[in-house]
Amino acid sequence: MKSLLGSMVLVLILLTACSDKIPKSEYVSIDQNITLNTKNAQELRNRFITYWDMRSRHLFDQSYSYELPYIRFLKNVEIYKSELSVTFRGFKTVMTKLQFDDAGQTRATIYRDYIKDDVQLHQKSRWYLVNGTWYRKYDFSLFPASR
Numbered sequence: 443m444k445s446l447l448g449s450m451v452l453v454l455i456l457l458t459a460c461s462d463k464i465p466k467s468e469y470v471s472i473d474q475n476i477t478l479n480t481k482n483a484q485e486l487r488n489r490f491i492t493y494w495d496m497r498s499r500h501l502f503d504q505s506y507s508y509e510l511p512y513i514r515f516l517k518n519v520e521i522y523k524s525e526l527s528v529t530f531r532g533f534k535t536v537m538t539k540l541q542f543d544d545a546g547q548t549r550a551t552i553y554r555d556y557i558k559d560d561v562q563l564h565q566k567s568r569w570y571l572v573n574g575t576w577y578r579k580y581d582f583s584l585f586p587a588s589r
Contacts, residue, residue, distance in 0.1 A: 464488060467495035472537045482547040483540060486569060489576040490552060494535040502526050510570060510577040522580070533558040547571070 470491045478484050489508060496505040502523040506514065509522070539553035548571040556563040568579040 465491045465495065467491050467498075469498035469533065470494045470535045470537075473539075476537060476540050478540070480547060482571065483542075486540070486550055486552075486571075486576045487537070489569070489578075490537055493578060494554075497526070497529070498531070498533050498535065500527070500529075500531050508578055509580040511572065513580045517580075530558045538564075550576075 465488055472478075472487060472491070478487050493505055493508040496502075496508075503519060505526075506519045506522050534555075534557040536555045536557070537552055538555055539551075541551045541553075543549040543551060550569045551566055552569060553564065553566045556565055567581075569576050570579065
């Protein structure tokens with residue numbers, strides 16, 4: 443009886459440890475045709491969902507930490523926030539394609555649809571795995587945004 447109970451507890455612990463916790467967002471979704479069968483792909487999906495959810499809700503202080511470290515060196519958070527403050531609030535994002543650019547799955551291109559009301563744009567972004575964490579490459583101008 444003890445060994446059966448111990449085995450059941452072990453199985454429960456293993457199942458809990460292996461569960462893939464996908465962030466929930468009313469603003470971000472993943473196309474059902476995208477295959478995410480590696481750990482890197484699943485971790486990138488989770489970062490993508492969290493990042494675009496924060497951007498849609500204008501939580502720029504938080505989304506800033508998802509940008510590549512060198513971007514944060516070049517652009518402080520105040521400039522980052524001022525550049526993004528003109529974007530729509532509450533837009534929807536759909537990951538339409540995930541393409542790894544190398545065999546080690548450390549560089550990826552994500553294609554996405556950006557949807558707000560009657561506007562639908564197709565965009566792509568680059569993501570890089572740095573020290574075990576996925577970061578987005580923020581495309582920016584070296585010149586200040588004109589107002």
